[in-house]
Amino acid sequence: MNWDRETLIQELGEFDWALPDAPPGPQLQAYSQHYSLNFDDSSEALSHQAGLAKLGGFDIAVQRWMTASAVGTAILVHGYYDHVGLYKNLIDFCLRQNLNVVAFDLPGHGLSSGEQAVIANFQDYDAVFSEVVEKVQANMPEPLFAFGQSTGGAILINFLLKRGFTAEECPFADVILLAPLVRPMGWRKGMLLHPVLSLFLKQMKRKHGDSSSDEDFLDFVRSQDPLQSLFLSVEWVGALIKWMRFIEAQPATDVPMFIVQGDEDGTVDWRHNMKVLEEKFPQRELFVLENGRHHLVNESLDKRSDMYQHITKRLQTRLTLG
DSSP states (O other), X not given: XXXXXHHHHHHOOBOXXXXXXXXXXXXXXXXXXXXXXXXOGGGTEEEEEEEEEEETTEEEEEEEEEETTOSEEEEEEXXXXXXXXXXXXXHHHHHHTTEEEEEEOOTTSTTSSSSTTOOSOHHHHHHHHHHHXXXXXXXXXXXXXXXXXTHHHHHHHHHHHHHTOOTTTOSOSEEEEEXXXXXXXXXXXXXXXXXXXXXXXXXXXXXXXXXXXXXXXXXHHHHTOTTOOSEEEHHHHHHHHHHHHHHHTSOOOOOOOEEEEETTOOSBOHHHHHHHHXXXXXXXXXXXXXXXXXXXXXXXXXXXXXXXXXHHHHHHHHHHHO
């Protein structure tokens, strides 16, 4: 069966955090099949639920997977241009660790409301994420683990530094950042051009980079994903510039985290970013993935396997400490 965004959104009901399971409609079934989100028994997925929740002033598409013998809950935050449908590999990994999974489309992404790929202020992302955390704390088993890819990592960084959490106060047993965004590659040029471009343009045509070694993934994003934006929002760039200044002015915290960064990442200024994160999070642990590009969640199988081996060890350690 075919599916389309508007019909699927109409089919989705309000997300009920107290309801562990709900039968999927035909549009959700087709969506899940398109993005390979129908996990088999080997991942011990007992139930899948999807719906819309009013969070941070937006209608946010939330999805939840519950495992047979959960030892905690993972919250996944995707990157710019992404959506939950592209995160099958990370969802499957978390389920195999016996973690329940809560994932959601950011405003302007996927099935959520908001102008596509646009945000006026990065704190709007924070407002949504903080309410997701509150809902998860009230309805899902702890400990909680937060995963953020690229802009998703930026949202986690913002959440922690903005509130000045200490390690004892942090709501997460661990934070996993994958190629986190602080500064993008070529940011100096962007800062110079943005004041001029913003006077004349709302958006620019998007350039698809080789963000992964997995050619099948790159082809899927470029030609088979109807939820992709074709444009880069000038307003989003302006919001990022303001956010970079905010983050780099924040004091450090002793909150622990695990960072995975590819050494062939051409999307973010990763060497600078790692220095900033070492300063802000001195307890952080860094794993540099050899030949890894930017979209680590969808890197080639060999690179993902290497990354997940290290994350598995980290999770086991944190669960033992918890």
